[in-house]
Amino acid sequence: xxxxxxxxxxxxxxxxxxxxxxFVDAPANGAGALFVGVVRDLNQGRKVQAVSYDVFAxxxxxxxxxxxxxxxxxxxxxxxxxxxxxxxxxDVGGISIVLxxxxxxxxxxxxxxxxxxxxxxxxxxxxxxxxxxxxDSDWVKxxxxxxxx
Amino acid sequence: MRIKIQMFGAFRVLGExxxxxxxxxxxxxxxxxxxxxxxxxxxxxxxxxASKFANATSILxxxxxxxxxxxxxxxxxVSGG
Numbered sequence: 001x002x003x004x005x006x007x008x009x010x011x012x013x014x015x016x017x018x019x020x021x022x023f024v025d026a027p028a029n030g031a032g033a034l035f036v037g038v039v040r041d042l043n044q045g046r047k048v049q050a051v052s053y054d055v056f057a058x059x060x061x062x063x064x065x066x067x068x069x070x071x072x073x074x075x076x077x078x079x080x081x082x083x084x085x086x087x088x089x090x091d092v093g094g095i096s097i098v099l100x101x102x103x104x105x106x107x108x109x110x111x112x113x114x115x116x117x118x119x120x121x122x123x124x125x126x127x128x129x130x131x132x133x134x135x136d137s138d139w140v141k142x143x144x145x146x147x148x149x
Numbered sequence: 150m151r152i153k154i155q156m157f158g159a160f161r162v163l164g165e166x167x168x169x170x171x172x173x174x175x176x177x178x179x180x181x182x183x184x185x186x187x188x189x190x191x192x193x194x195x196x197x198x199a200s201k202f203a204n205a206t207s208i209l210x211x212x213x214x215x216x217x218x219x220x221x222x223x224x225x226x227v228s229g230g
Contacts, residue, residue, distance in 0.1 A: 037230055053229070054157050056222050058205040060229075085229060097230055117230060125203070125222070126229025127158030139159040142228030145201045145208055 002080045003072075005064035007057040010088030015098045024080040024102025033109035035117050037097035039090045043140075047133040053096060055087040056125035067119045071101070074115070075108040083116060085126060150217035152180060154202070158225040162191050171215055177202050178211035180221070200225045 004023050008015055021032050039051045064083045072079050080102035090096060097120070101112035120126075121143070128140040152175075153168050169183040180202060188197040201224045202209045208224065215221075 054161065055229070056155070056157055056203070056224065059203055059208075059222070059224075062206060121230035122227070124227060124229045125157065125224050126227055127225065128228045129158075139225075140228040142226035144199050144226045145224055 002078070003065065003068045003083075004081070005061050005068065005083045007055050007060050007085050007087050010053075010086055010090060010094075015084045015086060015095050017095075017098055017100075020082040020084065020098045020100035021102075023082045024100045026080055026102060028078065028104055029080065029102040029109075030104050031106040031109040032100060032102045033106070033113040035097070035099040035113050036095055037117070039092050039094045039096060041092045043130060046130070048092060048130050049133050050089055050091045050094075050131040051096070052089045052129040052131065053085070053087050054127040054129065055085065057087065060085065060124050060126060063124050064120065067116060067123065070119070071112040071115050075112045076103065079103050079108065079112055081112065081116065083120070085120070085124070089131075150175065150215065152215055152218075153220045154180070154184070155220060155222040157222060158227075159193060159196055160188075160200075160223050160225060162193070163187055166220075173217075175215045176211065177209050177213045177215065180215055181211065184223070196225050197223075 068081045082100040085097045099116045101109045103109040131137045203222050
């Protein structure tokens with residue numbers, strides 16, 4: 001199995017970048033590209049204290065697997081890919097998503113990693129609720145999903 | 150027939166899950182209409198029109214047929230990553 005996808009509850013083990021790189025490593029690979037998404041302290045001019053991630057997990061994990069399959073079609077079936085997205089409340093600096101792509105060559109690894117994050121951001125059933133320093137909270141406006149017949 | 154709808158994102162203000170009563174031949178657009186009153190009360194009518202419905206494996210179109218007893222999810226515009 002050269003693809004790992006999961007939604008991980010924050011109460012479980014925190015997502016670890018080293019775990020992702022270890023998964024995509026292989027003797028034939030000369031490159032491992034990594035993307036780590038973290039909660040930042042400012043959005044749209046408002047000071048953020050934490051973010052809650054709401055996830056429809058079964059559909060999200062299925063979508064992650066589909067996006068990985070698309071990346072392998074584009075950049076090679078030998079790509080090793082890791083996708084893990086957090087579910088639950090994370091403070092500033094908390095890791096929300098870790099992606100890794102392992103490939104014989106760096107071009108494919110970088111391209112696949114970029115593809116994963118861009119597609120996940122617009123296609124995955126995941127929602128962010130920001131909690132601000134002033135005590136207010138708000139759901140982040142996002143991208144409308146497309147349906148299929 | 151009765152359909153349960155799991156709430157996500159901003160719709161969580163309506164609770165974890167709501168249940169609606171629909172005609173036997175209802176499709177997803179009927180489900181959207183059935184939710185309109187509750188959405189309006191919570192000031193979520195615009196969000197409802199921008200949202201999709203899904204089961205555990207697929208995002209559904211408005212013409213998709215609803216099945217008695219099934220559990221669907223409402224998916225407002227997404228913002229993950």
